[in-house]
Amino acid sequence: MARHRRTSDRARTARAVLAPIGLAAVSAVGASPLALAAPTAPAPSAVGQGDAVPCTDTADVCVDLSENKAWLADDGVATGDAMTITSGSPADPTPTGTTTVQRKERHHVSQENRDAPMPYSIFFDDEGRAFHSGDTAGTSHGCIHLEVEDARAVFAALDIGDEVQIRQ
Template identity: 65%
Template sequence: MAGRHRRSTTPGRSITRAGLAPLGIASAAVLAAAPLASAAPAQPAAPAAGGLGAPPCDDSADVCVDLSRKKAWLTDDGRATGDPMPITSGSPEDPTPTGTFAVQRKERYHVSKEFDDASMPYSVFFDGEGRAFHSGSRSSNSHGCIRLDTQDARAVFAALEPGDEVQIVR
């Protein structure tokens, strides 16, 4: 029965293996490293609670906005290039449109003539109605624009150029 386990009938004695050579320092090092060598690679973490997951837009979008989740992502080939950005969008009376748009122009220090000279820093206009991504308070709905925190508005302003694709979904 060489090479097979045999249980001792004497109480307190352990299982023995016939023909087992004494364990040396080199053998101990190999055995200690063996579990690491066979460990499976780490898997990416699951999406956080709330299920933000991947941006819900086509691979062609340079920025993706999900109005129902109140989030936006800068994207490259359909993959987010950073964390989701919290947004505020239009009210039911002045909704933010859904669809695919192209960035038309950018204005670092835009002031709205239509809405009482409201400051709209880091404006990136995406439709013919004057709607834009811009920095502003997210405590209330906009008149159809996508409002972002200042650092996020700066990132969107820096990343997008005229002609870049904007996708807005609900």
């Protein structure tokens, strides 16, 4: 993924349009009640393709553990519908925060968990935790389980170095 623009098209257009108007006009526009009304982001459970995700705009994949949802994202916008996930148990939780994709293995087998298959593994930490296809009805040992079709899509979309954000 990693297609983030440092300066958005919207910001470039705004600068091009507002520059000839002058500073006084810009501050008058900024003071209008409509300019002060911030758009409201949808609740995480309602986020779908084209909606803002509940992570920063640098995330290539956004995970909301409280909602059991994940999204592929570009510039803070979901590039597809929400994916149902399961995560770690209270005894073996999924870590939160920002990290990057470290490696990918299409046919990984767990060394820590009785040779359990972990198809479409995308590792995001040094402890062996990964996004992968798995049972989305129960908890994991700290990994993010996805339905098989979603795991394939995430595996295809993410590259090593892409940003992973996991929030509670």
